[in-house]
Amino acid sequence: MKLRRRGQSNHSQFELNASSVTAWANKLPRANLAESSKQLYKTLDELSNLDCSFRQRLETLEALRPSIHLILQGLQPRYLNASIVLPEKTAAVVRLCNRFNNYLADNYRQAVEDILSHSWTSRFRQSLALAVHRELTERSVLLLRSYLLYQSEQPNCWEQLHRCYQISRKHKLNPIRVDDPCHGSCTVEQAYLRPMLFVGAHPYQMSQQAQLTLHETLHQLSSNARIQTSDPRKCCFIFNPQGNQPPIYQELCEDSEGFLGINTSDLIEVISEQVRGGKNDDNKLPPQLSSKLLEAWSSISDREDRHAERRNLELTVGLSSTHFFVAGEQPLEAISQPLSYDNGDRKGRSSPATKTHPQKSTLSTNPVEEIDYSEPQKQNKKNKSNINRHFTVETVNVSRRGYYIAWPATESTQLRTGEVLGLREGDAPCWSVGCVRWIKKHSEEELQVGIEILSHAAESYVARLLDQEQPTYRALLLGAESTLGTPSRLLLPNISMSEGSELVLTQPAGSFCLQLKQQLSSTRDFAVYEYDAIVKENDEGLVQEDSANEEFSELWESL
Template identity: 25%
Template sequence: MTDTALKALVTNKNAVPDPGIRSILQWLEVPLAPHPAEELPSLRSHMKALRELEGTPQQHARALDGLYRRSATVITSLLPSLATNLVLPVPRKQRRIVRSVVDLLQMLADDTLALLEAAQGQEMTDPRQAPGLAVWRSLNAIAQQILVSSLIAAPARTGAWQQLHQTYATARRLQLHAYVPEDLSRSLRDIYRSAVLLGCAQPASMTPPEVLFLAAYLERFAGQIEPLPATAAAAAGTFWIDPARDGPAISCLRRLSPPTVPLDGFSCARLCLRLKAQIAQLDAGTPPQEINLPEFAGTPAGRGVLHRLAERWSDAGKRRFPRRRQDHRTLLATGIDGLWLLSRKGEATDVELSTWLISNESPDGYAVMHVSGHTGALSVGDVAAVRTGSDPNWQVGMVRWAISENPEHLELGLQILAPRAVPAILARPSDKEGTGYFRVLILPEIPRLRAGELLVVASGVLPPQPQKLILVIEDANVFVREVRCTRVHEQTSNVEILSIEPA
């Protein structure tokens, strides 16, 4: 047989796929289902089937390429819908979708990286078998796993962080860390840095829309971090990574890196300078689009996220107070309206209360686990009140973080802001709509801890730069107070907390 005939035979063999692979390729030509979630069972079943099918490496690479592209389209379409439900714990239906997405991403991460091993020592003419593309897709699938888990306040899959670190180590060993696939703009290094910074930002302390906003921000600015040796002196904004450890990066101020283990380090100093400059521009009235920020950055919640990022990426130091383990129960209520009614009329009112177990406490607040009762419209960044033991007062705080591994499990971190709240009505005159009236809470000063009062108001009620405010307080008598805002203390998707003083 001549060389020409032999090449034609090989080409024909690669062109005629195995019947199972042909079935997958035919399915990939079918239009997408009306709802992206309907695609997930078929994608997972075809991924599993592909592992068992015979065929050449080129045929497998072709089918896997199609499945990866279709999966990427489906998951991108699903992310906004996964971020619309702000209530915790996440419902079973939504959690099942997320679990299906994570399983699909895990198969994609494993199988795309397996192409790299299968191609070793072989001459590759098909770009779908390129080592850079295989590692890029594997790393991107793992990073998306971490992002999707964060949307439902769930921890990342066991082993996800370790696989992320080790896949990137493979890319660096092969000098592929700067690889950018055709028609895309992000390199392997950009994807890895985005995932690492997401972990440093403590996504459990953000709502799903805030997590997606952070992901969009990192797509633009993750390249601002600077690599450093992990043995460099501990400083604000420096972190270290242990590739063998199943966890995100650790702040050098919180824990020093072990001297005997080969580690990676980086600094967020330059990124934080950029971040603070962007916050200043937003405060000055610059539209977010003019400084390459997502539109969400122009909202009170977006500005609140940017302020928290500047703090966590620059000064993620040791805890201020030690924790003490506990095992007693407490009642919990959430939301401005619920706390307003409790402060005004007590527990006899129609306020949803739930029972929680305090697992540890510090002078700052509590970590609590849900035991019974309906939690209501609960989300990170909302105000909450707890009452323990025989104490008649409701301590007022904020939900700082939430972890929910399954629909029956929910843990919260509560920061206590005041031992009680004073209910009030905010009168906001308007030329177009007349005077609006809104329920608010006044948190009294705490001697030796906080000198002034705080005002808690629903997010979006006040103008961007509130000045003089009129408060109506009803106690034994009704009286009116005029106050002015001295600074914005906190902004979340649910509430804004302002420092106030007499006008």
């Protein structure tokens, strides 16, 4: 991992000791969220470049951290309950929050590297444990935010988390308990298990409130799980501490050489006892969340997969309608253009996370997946209500991979094998994406339909070839199912798009480029691809730290 290059040894705002930093932090205008966040951001950015001792860095970080997390707590309502396709202002808030957590994590990592480079681990074992624990916590918060917004995990997320565990294991830090008033006191091993168990709980299938509740209680719940070095195949999850992947169900991993296990048997027993009412615990989880955790944290072989169950299910048919509802019922013209910052002040300026936007156009919501630019907008509005429909159907049985539903025969013209579907249960936080695998006539009034779930979370984009402005296509970015070993994928209409093609994907929060890799599956209506993100040489702003004044100046004004 590359750490930032250090420069001078003195900070411009304070002396590098706890009392001086605390005195500075106490003078922050806490009622002014914008000014406080601005000063803290610049202070933390400057600290990242200082050449100081690990003691000075840790004292400064510990004095700043409560104020930073207070700011993050104040910014959280500005992106919770936002649409899946984030408006640019909301996306800027998310980037600022992520930058705070990344700065904290990287500074704690610098302290860790300083201690290790001087072979001071025995002498400063508690300081090393503190720094590792803090880095694990900050990276866990970053992971939580990604799932809250149904976004992909940050690159190298798991490599960084596993690196912390390797240091902790090597220097016997795992059992050391570290106080944390911001996110809960726990041992270093529990801090490592928190993101592992969180991802293992399938957070994409939870509401934002359920995710927050789970993450908040995991510093305690994780005490009932343990990392197992021998016989990992006897555990629910296994993981490679040398890799860059999250834990996976052991049944889904073919080659487990070098892997460790996460034993959840005691954890399952504790939650089961709570569900049975055997414990009067202030930290008792909501019953619905507990049931989901019991299933998610149990081995696949221990579960009944398909079972009869009647549920109401909202369903959209076709890529056009699914794209519309996944985008929070936003039409294509809203997705294809960057939103103005405030009352048009931004005037089409691209976000720092992106450099390229398609030219402004009036896109129609045409049922054909290649968008017809010639159709008048009046006709588009007239047809939209018919095109973008959703139905309420009843399931006959359900499984981890899909549904078996009853479908009215009167709507049979709407459905065909291989069709893209949008799916949402009553309490689901977002639309899932699936497809029709089979259709069978049950009676004159009813059809039976088998549905496969392709992804429990997706994002709507408008796609075009990298070197062409037109034509454009509807695209769905399918979220990764980490514990099932499924990567993020791209769903496109089944057109003449070859492996290796380079595309630009656009939504209001910005654009990014990717290259299609292997085609994983296809029907006559859609194709699903693996992909690699493309970072251009002149787009270094995507991977390097930008000036705070340039990147967040308009955000701080609007806050």
